[in-house]
Amino acid sequence: MIYEASPFAIGLFIAFVLAVLGISSYFAKKTQSSKGYYAAGGTIHWGVNGIAFAGDYLSAASFLGICGMIAFDGYDGFLYSIGYLAGWVVALFVVAEPLKRFGKYTFADALDYKFGSKGIQLTAAISTLIVSLCYLIPQMVGAGDLVTPLLGLPHYAGVVLVGAIVIFIVATAGMTSTTYVQFIKGGLLIIFSTILTICVLKNGFSLKPSENYHDFKTIQATAAEGTVTAIADPSYKIAGAFKDAKGHYVKLENGGVNTWWQVSEKDGQTMLKETLSITKAADGVVLYNGEPKTARKFFPVGNASKIIVDGKEVEKTGGLGPFEYLSTIEKSEVVRFGKAAFADGKDKVTVWRQNPTSGKEIMRPGLKFKVDKGSDFLSKLNFVSLMIALFFGTSALPHILIRYYTVPSPKDARKSTIVAIGSIGFFYILTLFMGLGAMLSGVLDLESSNMSAPLLAKYFGITLFSVISAIAFATVLGTVSGLIVAASGAVAHDLMSNFMGIQMTDKGQVKAGKISAIVVGCIAILLGILCKGMNVSFLVGLAFAVAASANLPAIIMLLFWKKTTSKGIAASIVVGIISALGIILLSPSTYADLYGLPAAQAPIPLDNPGIISIPLSFITLVVVSLFTQKEKA
Amino acid sequence: MAHGPSTQWGEDRASEYKSKLGVYLFIFYTLVYAGFIVINVVSPKSMGVIVVAGLNLACVYGFGLIILAITMGLIYNYMCSQQEYKMNK
Numbered sequence: 001m002i003y004e005a006s007p008f009a010i011g012l013f014i015a016f017v018l019a020v021l022g023i024s025s026y027f028a029k030k031t032q033s034s035k036g037y038y039a040a041g042g043t044i045h046w047g048v049n050g051i052a053f054a055g056d057y058l059s060a061a062s063f064l065g066i067c068g069m070i071a072f073d074g075y076d077g078f079l080y081s082i083g084y085l086a087g088w089v090v091a092l093f094v095v096a097e098p099l100k101r102f103g104k105y106t107f108a109d110a111l112d113y114k115f116g117s118k119g120i121q122l123t124a125a126i127s128t129l130i131v132s133l134c135y136l137i138p139q140m141v142g143a144g145d146l147v148t149p150l151l152g153l154p155h156y157a158g159v160v161l162v163g164a165i166v167i168f169i170v171a172t173a174g175m176t177s178t179t180y181v182q183f184i185k186g187g188l189l190i191i192f193s194t195i196l197t198i199c200v201l202k203n204g205f206s207l208k209p210s211e212n213y214h215d216f217k218t219i220q221a222t223a224a225e226g227t228v229t230a231i232a233d234p235s236y237k238i239a240g241a242f243k244d245a246k247g248h249y250v251k252l253e254n255g256g257v258n259t260w261w262q263v264s265e266k267d268g269q270t271m272l273k274e275t276l277s278i279t280k281a282a283d284g285v286v287l288y289n290g291e292p293k294t295a296r297k298f299f300p301v302g303n304a305s306k307i308i309v310d311g312k313e314v315e316k317t318g319g320l321g322p323f324e325y326l327s328t329i330e331k332s333e334v335v336r337f338g339k340a341a342f343a344d345g346k347d348k349v350t351v352w353r354q355n356p357t358s359g360k361e362i363m364r365p366g367l368k369f370k371v372d373k374g375s376d377f378l379s380k381l382n383f384v385s386l387m388i389a390l391f392f393g394t395s396a397l398p399h400i401l402i403r404y405y406t407v408p409s410p411k412d413a414r415k416s417t418i419v420a421i422g423s424i425g426f427f428y429i430l431t432l433f434m435g436l437g438a439m440l441s442g443v444l445d446l447e448s449s450n451m452s453a454p455l456l457a458k459y460f461g462i463t464l465f466s467v468i469s470a471i472a473f474a475t476v477l478g479t480v481s482g483l484i485v486a487a488s489g490a491v492a493h494d495l496m497s498n499f500m501g502i503q504m505t506d507k508g509q510v511k512a513g514k515i516s517a518i519v520v521g522c523i524a525i526l527l528g529i530l531c532k533g534m535n536v537s538f539l540v541g542l543a544f545a546v547a548a549s550a551n552l553p554a555i556i557m558l559l560f561w562k563k564t565t566s567k568g569i570a571a572s573i574v575v576g577i578i579s580a581l582g583i584i585l586l587s588p589s590t591y592a593d594l595y596g597l598p599a600a601q602a603p604i605p606l607d608n609p610g611i612i613s614i615p616l617s618f619i620t621l622v623v624v625s626l627f628t629q630k631e632k633a
Numbered sequence: 634m635a636h637g638p639s640t641q642w643g644e645d646r647a648s649e650y651k652s653k654l655g656v657y658l659f660i661f662y663t664l665v666y667a668g669f670i671v672i673n674v675v676s677p678k679s680m681g682v683i684v685v686a687g688l689n690l691a692c693v694y695g696f697g698l699i700i701l702a703i704t705m706g707l708i709y710n711y712m713c714s715q716q717e718y719k720m721n722k
Binding site for chain 2: 075085086088410429559
């Protein structure tokens with residue numbers, strides 16, 4: 001799809017960036033101590049911290065990723081909203097106050113508060129770095145993806161731009177400027193997501209979302225022994241075909257343009273249904289529906305094919321209440337698009353075929369995560385494993401945990417978590433409406449689900465689109481700032497100061513933190529450029545799985561099991577990291593998506609490691625702690 | 634370098650009460666969350682059953698989990714604040 005840069009969006013983005021740089025410069029003079037740099041002096045109001053939590057947590061994966069997943073796969077995307085929010089319950093009831101009581105600047109501080117163990121300092125710092133980097137890469141890749149269509153800049157320019165701004169934010173005033181950037185971004189995201197949801201409900205949905213929505217054609221054909229031999233429309237000529245167990249497609253030529261059509265049978269009659277296709281020729285030429293991209297023939301999609309209101313079929317619904325909106329979709333039918341890839345001679349062809357799906361299927365789990373139709377034991381185990389990792393991952397993310405040090409007391413830590421749960425929970429409810437709105441508004445770009453929310457905003461006018469796009473940039477800035485603070489703390493405070501024992505003055509610690517932030521920021525820029533095109537959801541999943549497996553067992557057992565030893569904690573972190581990373585790197589999804597190998601060749605048939613790696617980490621901690629009780633005594 | 638907290642505050646005599654309450658509420662929420670996973674795995678078709686206001690069980694349970702988290706958070710804060718007021722006077 002072709003995107004056009006909006007001057008208003010660019011203007012808003014520049015205004016936001018200038019505001020962010022202004023805030024950072026303002027707080028720079030006040031951030032002279034390590035307490036100020038790493039913990040914002042511990043003076044942030046719990047209300048501000050609560051919204052900043054939302055700004056920190058609601059990353060590009062939440063805003064762009066979940067909305068996109070709901071737009072493409074219905075309720076299954078909402079499962080992420082449920083899991084991500086439920087994880088905050090663990091943070092509130094179990095982690096918030098103790099972490100504030102025991103820790104100083106970093107996650108390792110809290111784990112190590114009664115041991116003074118080099119093993120904990122090293123393993124917790126490594127865990128923080130791995131989780132932060134796994135989380136940083138998708139944010140940086142996302143930044144590049146956003147800049148390309150919206151500002152007309154190349155991918156690397158987006159990554160460098162975001163990286164440079166974030167390094168400035170963190171290196172000038174550390175956690176203080178990061179907090180206020182996240183506060184502003186969190187607040188704006190929730191306000192404008194609410195406005196977008198109101199627009200979706202007020203608009204309702206219709207069979208034809210817009211005047212210029214592409215009308216997909218169906219042509220009658222004649223087939224003999226499973227092969228299409230003639231077309232009813234004389235302007236088309238058969239130019240090729242592909243058939244396998246999953247689908248049958250024919251290539252039709254019309255006026256020198258080749259397009260792909262899906263072959264189907266209806267009442268004994270062979271029908272050809274128009275698809276959308278991308279053909280990559282051996283000489284590097286890429287054609288969209290048989291023509292260059294600039295011809296704009298790769299249409300935006302997404303519409304209802306049948307709408308039922310009060311038991312009658314209608315063409316459009318008009319404005320709907322929130323429950324009415326969901327129940328109307330439940331009774332209706334939506335055109336989704338299924339993807340297939342095959343070779344046509346030397347050309348690589350990807351087609352997206354129309355797939356009318358009943359509202360009943362869209363409004364419950366099963367389209368992406370196989371728990372019902374087509375499910376087996378492993379697919380159900382994967383689903384359970386994912387839900388466990390989401391539940392336990394949130395309260396173990398280092399960049400979230402360090403936000404507890406920015407408020408004055410444990411009581412404030414608790415209150416700020418409740419503000420976070422309220423605001424994040426509200427936002428996640430909105431994701432269902434924004435995602436379904438995008439699914440039905442004829443705006444989806446089949447090449448990138450991540451653009452669904454900004455494109456939905458565009459449907460309601462350039463102003464909303466510009467604001468939502470600027471907020472999407474801000475989303476990346478806010479989250480990346482938090483991650484760089486966490487990672488620089490792990491390097492300067494945990495590794496250099498605590499583990500290696502390098503003696504530094506208070507000013508020296510701030511300087512070390514700032515230099516670490518610059519180095520981590522540069523590494524993030526580099527990885528963001530190198531990982532262009534990589535599946536961002538995969539990396540976020542990796543971060544959650546490693547956090548839940550490596551960090552959470554250590555936190556929980558330290559708080560609730562008196563026999564926990566430092567060696568037990570260090571061993572559980574190492575086992576958690578290795579088992580989670582190992583399972584993911586040997587999983588079917590990684591084989592297919594990352595290595596380009598057949599998924600069936602993967603030695604471990606599980607995609608989500610949580611169900612194995614989290615218990616394994618707990619067991620390791622218990623066993624090693626029991627064997628090292630003497631040292632403790 | 635010391636690992637102590639970055640700020641100082643008075644002794645909190647209510648911390649044991651808050652810790653226990655937190656664990657009970659955590660267990661309760663975990664059971665409700667586990668129920669959601671179990672229904673999806675054991676009886677996925679139940680998720681499509683219309684429960685209230687034209688909404689199916691998947692929507693009601695999903696929204697319910699989010700709203701329950703917010704509600705339990707508010708109750709927890711109220712009970713903790715009351716106890717802090719009583720015990721730290």
